[in-house]
Amino acid sequence: MNRVQETLTPPPPPVFDGRVTEHAPLAPYTWFRVGGAAEMLYAPRNSAALAAALHDWHGPVMPIGVGSNLLVRDGGIDGLVVRLGRGFADIDIKGDTIRAGAAVPDAKLAQAAQRAGLGGLEFYRGIPGTVGGAVRMNAGCHGTETRDRLIEATIVFRDGTLRTLSNADLGFAYRHAALPEDAIVTEAVFRGIPDDPQTIATRMETLMAAREDAQPVREKTGGSTFRNPPGESAWRLIDAAGCRGLRVGGAQVSEKHCNFLINHGEATAADLETLGETVRARVLAASGHDLHWEIRRVGRAI
Numbered sequence: 001m002n003r004v005q006e007t008l009t010p011p012p013p014p015v016f017d018g019r020v021t022e023h024a025p026l027a028p029y030t031w032f033r034v035g036g037a038a039e040m041l042y043a044p045r046n047s048a049a050l051a052a053a054l055h056d057w058h059g060p061v062m063p064i065g066v067g068s069n070l071l072v073r074d075g076g077i078d079g080l081v082v083r084l085g086r087g088f089a090d091i092d093i094k095g096d097t098i099r100a101g102a103a104v105p106d107a108k109l110a111q112a113a114q115r116a117g118l119g120g121l122e123f124y125r126g127i128p129g130t131v132g133g134a135v136r137m138n139a140g141c142h143g144t145e146t147r148d149r150l151i152e153a154t155i156v157f158r159d160g161t162l163r164t165l166s167n168a169d170l171g172f173a174y175r176h177a178a179l180p181e182d183a184i185v186t187e188a189v190f191r192g193i194p195d196d197p198q199t200i201a202t203r204m205e206t207l208m209a210a211r212e213d214a215q216p217v218r219e220k221t222g223g224s225t226f227r228n229p230p231g232e233s234a235w236r237l238i239d240a241a242g243c244r245g246l247r248v249g250g251a252q253v254s255e256k257h258c259n260f261l262i263n264h265g266e267a268t269a270a271d272l273e274t275l276g277e278t279v280r281a282r283v284l285a286a287s288g289h290d291l292h293w294e295i296r297r298v299g300r301a302i
């Protein structure tokens with residue numbers, strides 16, 4: 001090989017510790033079951049492997065949990081999509097503190113706390129995401145949010161540095177944490193409130209029953225589509241604008257809870273996004289409220 005050819009040869013891709021899949025379809029990893037592929041999907045072995053990979057990788061990075069708040073566009077996501085798995089799924093309880101890996105499902109966190117006689121985390125039982133997604137979204141319901149129970153979270157930043165941030169450092173607001181989009185939560189520590197396990201279980205069952213009644217929890221959906229404007233309910237505004245049941249292609253505004261969009265099986269991400277934008281325009285015209293997406297729309301449109 002001569003000198004010119006040598007300089008034109010691209011550097012070999014970094015070797016990542018864990019599972020890497022090129023052009024990995026993301027639809028199966030999201031609740032909506034729509035969207036294109038990740039250029040690279042990476043499941044790191046542990047946080048040291050993740051830190052090393054981010055240090056060596058020079059393109060864009062995006063973490064995903066179980067995609068319960070994600071609308072991945074049909075053109076997919078460029079760069080490295082990081083999905084935490086087995087190496088981030090431990091729960092460790094000492095006294096009233098609960099340390100949970102970022103891949104732990106919220107429901108499992110609630111159940112482990114209940115068995116250990118720690119209350120205050122019942123609200124997580126019905127949220128279908130992971131601990132990482134809960135920290136990033138400040139997930140919450142029934143008057144309690146992640147920020148009310150979280151002590152600290154460990155994060156791997158884009159340059160590969162790993163830091164533990166306190167609750168105050170995380171700058172929580174309504175469905176928001178002040179973290180860069182490419183920062184990855186690997187673990188979080190929560191404080192529970194000691195209580196009788198049976199009493200906690202009963203509270204949890206009551207919350208679950210209320211959710212089943214009010215939300216289309218068995219559909220392909222992304223949960224609440226729009227944030228509630230201050231002092232208002234998004235669903236009430238959507239209903240008043242005549243959008244209950246509205247359809248675009250295979251996408252529909254839920255008849256049961258009209259702040260939920262549903263994929264009937266044949267929807268594209270474009271159908272869902274167009275439907276959401278149509279709802280926004282109609283609500284603006286009807287009430288003057290400009291709704292803001294709570295669902296994260298990511299990736300490229302086709």
Ligand SMILES: Cc1cc2nc3c(=O)[nH]c(=O)nc-3n(C[C@H](O)[C@H](O)[C@H](O)COP(=O)(O)OP(=O)(O)OC[C@H]3O[C@@H](n4cnc5c(N)ncnc54)[C@H](O)[C@@H]3O)c2cc1C
Pocket residue numbers: 031062063064065066067068069070084102126127128129130131132133134135136137138139140141181183184185186215216217221222223224296
């Ligand atoms: C039926 C249904 C009901 C729902 N009910 C509620 C509810 O009551 N309350 C509520 O708050 N939400 C609710 N949601 C929305 C959703 O479950 C939450 O936002 C949840 O926290 C998202 O977690 P996830 O792991 O699925 O994250 P994803 O949807 O995969 O990602 C959401 C965001 O978090 C980021 N993210 C994911 N993992 C990490 C990580 N490890 N580190 C850093 N960032 C990360 C992603 O980049 C993205 O920006 C509901 C959703 C559905 C489908």
